Amino acid sequence: MGLRINKSFKIAPGVRVRFGSKSSSLSIGGKAGRVTMNSRGRRTTTVRLAPGVSYSTSTASSRSASSRTKPKLDDPVTEIPAAPTVSAPLGPLIAPRRKTIDGWIAADLRGVVVHRRSLEDVRIPLAQLVSAELDGKELTLKTSDVVTYRLMLTTFSAARDLHFVETLARAARLTQS
Numbered sequence: 235m236g237l238r239i240n241k242s243f244k245i246a247p248g249v250r251v252r253f254g255s256k257s258s259s260l261s262i263g264g265k266a267g268r269v270t271m272n273s274r275g276r277r278t279t280t281v282r283l284a285p286g287v288s289y290s291t292s293t294a295s296s297r298s299a300s301s302r303t304k305p306k307l308d309d310p311v312t313e314i315p316a317a318p319t320v321s322a323p324l325g326p327l328i329a330p331r332r333k334t335i336d337g338w339i340a341a342d343l344r345g346v347v348v349h350r351r352s353l354e355d356v357r358i359p360l361a362q363l364v365s366a367e368l369d370g371k372e373l374t375l376k377t378s379d380v381v382t383y384r385l386m387l388t389t390f391s392a393a394r395d396l397h398f399v400e401t402l403a404r405a406a407r408l409t410q411s
Contacts, residue, residue: 291392293371329401330394332373334385339373341402346375348383358383363406368399 239255250261259272267281278292325342332339337350345359358377365376373395375383387395402408 328405329398332395332398333388334373335388339385339387339398341398341405343405346402348385356383360406363402363408366399366402366406366408368395371395373399 237255240252242250242252244250248262248264252259252261257273259270261268261270263269263280265282267279270278270280276292276294278290280288280290282288324340324347325344327340327342329341334348334350336352337348339349340347343360345357346363348356348358358375362377362379363375364378365374367374371387371392373383373385373387375385377383389395
């Protein structure tokens with residue numbers, strides 16, 4: 235068992251500073267909701283919905299998120315391969331376009347289009363999509379030809395990101411609803 239050091243100070247009504255052994259944080263807000271920013275770049279927003287029920291979202295700063303997700307040229311998991319099919323203009327969207335660190339992702343009736351600034355667009359047909367998972371802001375798409383796409387979303391709405399993945403999963407018939 236290790237020694238932990240944690241000290242919290244109230245510096246004003248609704249403002250608290252916490253010093254820990256590995257990071258420090260600043261919290262602003264009260265019982266109904268608060269925003270906490272720590273020294274490692276994480277920002278957490280918590281809203282109290284009812285006694286004992288709250289909703290919390292947490293995001294890393296763009297500085298730390300971009301340094302973690304820079305693609306390496308020799309890493310086949312994070313590298314976007316050549317387009318499996320010719321990328322055509324987007325049709326009517328089935329889910330709103332989501333921004334990523336270096337581009338965007340969108341889904342129309344024909345498939346998912348991944349756009350990156352320095353590479354060609356990649357279209358993944360819905361029939362080839364095996365899974366779509368959202369972990370925080372990291373979106374992982376797996377295809378039937380064993381290619382994994384990992385994209386870091388930079389949008390501000392976790393609910394819209396989740397709606398995008400759910401709509402994509404329904405369109406690709408990955409769920410039973």
